[in-house]
Amino acid sequence: MSFDDHRPVAARLTVLSGPSGVGKGSVKALIRERYPWVWFSVSATTRAPRPDEIPGFHYHYYDRAHFEKLAADGMFLEWAQYANNLYGTPRGPIEERLDAGLPAVTEADLQGARQIRQAMPQARLVFLAPPSWDELVRRLTGRGTEDAETIKRRLALAEAELSAESEFDYTITNYSVEQATEELVGLLGSPTQPTEACPVGKTLAATHF
Ligand SMILES: Nc1nc2c(ncn2[C@@H]2O[C@H](COP(=O)(O)OP(=O)(O)O)[C@@H](O)[C@H]2O)c(=O)[nH]1
Numbered sequence: 001m002s003f004d005d006h007r008p009v010a011a012r013l014t015v016l017s018g019p020s021g022v023g024k025g026s027v028k029a030l031i032r033e034r035y036p037w038v039w040f041s042v043s044a045t046t047r048a049p050r051p052d053e054i055p056g057f058h059y060h061y062y063d064r065a066h067f068e069k070l071a072a073d074g075m076f077l078e079w080a081q082y083a084n085n086l087y088g089t090p091r092g093p094i095e096e097r098l099d100a101g102l103p104a105v106t107e108a109d110l111q112g113a114r115q116i117r118q119a120m121p122q123a124r125l126v127f128l129a130p131p132s133w134d135e136l137v138r139r140l141t142g143r144g145t146e147d148a149e150t151i152k153r154r155l156a157l158a159e160a161e162l163s164a165e166s167e168f169d170y171t172i173t174n175y176s177v178e179q180a181t182e183e184l185v186g187l188l189g190s191p192t193q194p195t196e197a198c199p200v201g202k203t204l205a206a207t208h209f
């Protein structure tokens with residue numbers, strides 16, 4: 001029996017995965033703008049912030065020693081090395097949400113999605129797919145945030161990620177950010193109440209560390 005089996009299904013965790021450059025960040029940004037009641041976990045990473053990224057909003061940015069200490073202390077629901085950096089989902093805020101009967105969404109690479117599947121069989125795994133390989137290359141290159149060597153490494157990982165699509169419960173193809181956003185929000189379901197992000201009597205901490 002897994003540790004979340006007592007929780008109602010509505011309070012489940014949705015995991016958003018997909019290759020680098022497919023549009024996960026773009027979809028998350030539109031959801032945050034249009035559907036602010038959707039609660040996203042803020043992952044931790046050892047990678048440096050990109051110029052337009054805000055610490056505590058896009059990621060918690062830590063050096064490797066601090067990240068490894070948090071991992072050793074069991075502070076992550078899952079964590080993994082992707083390319084040369086570590087990424088992890090903080091455990092506390094997610095457990096607080098689920099224990100309060102509220103849904104949560106986190107982003108994770110394939111290794112992280114697999115760890116969450118093991119730990120939480122009720123979790124719903126969603127794969128964001130590109131319309132084509134060439135379009136993925138165009139998007140990743142066009143973003144202009146990684147050098148050629150990093151792009152090559154991420155595309156090599158993308159091949160493995162695309163071939164694991166069948167492990168996911170749902171695939172959403174990101175033809176347009178608008179369409180992919182609506183499909184993902186459709187899967188998440190409408191909020192039971194607009195105020196569900198902050199139930200009375202519960203303090204939902206943004207982060208535990
Ligand atoms: N395991 C795990 N992977 C994550 C987490 N947050 C982000 N990632 C993944 O780490 C990979 C690299 O993310 P990032 O450096 O932001 O690049 P991007 O996907 O190109 O925007 C992507 O596959 C993300 O989905 C997390 O909390 N845990």
Ligand SMILES: Nc1ncnc2c1ncn2[C@@H]1O[C@H](COP(=O)(O)OP(=O)(O)O)[C@@H](O)[C@H]1O
Binds near residue numbers: 023025
């Ligand atoms: N549906 C789309 N059509 C065209 N360009 C897109 C689409 N979705 C995202 N992009 C662009 O592709 C690039 C990568 O998107 P991003 O959201 O950063 O991907 P990820 O977070 O998955 O790495 C960005 O320049 C973004 O503007």
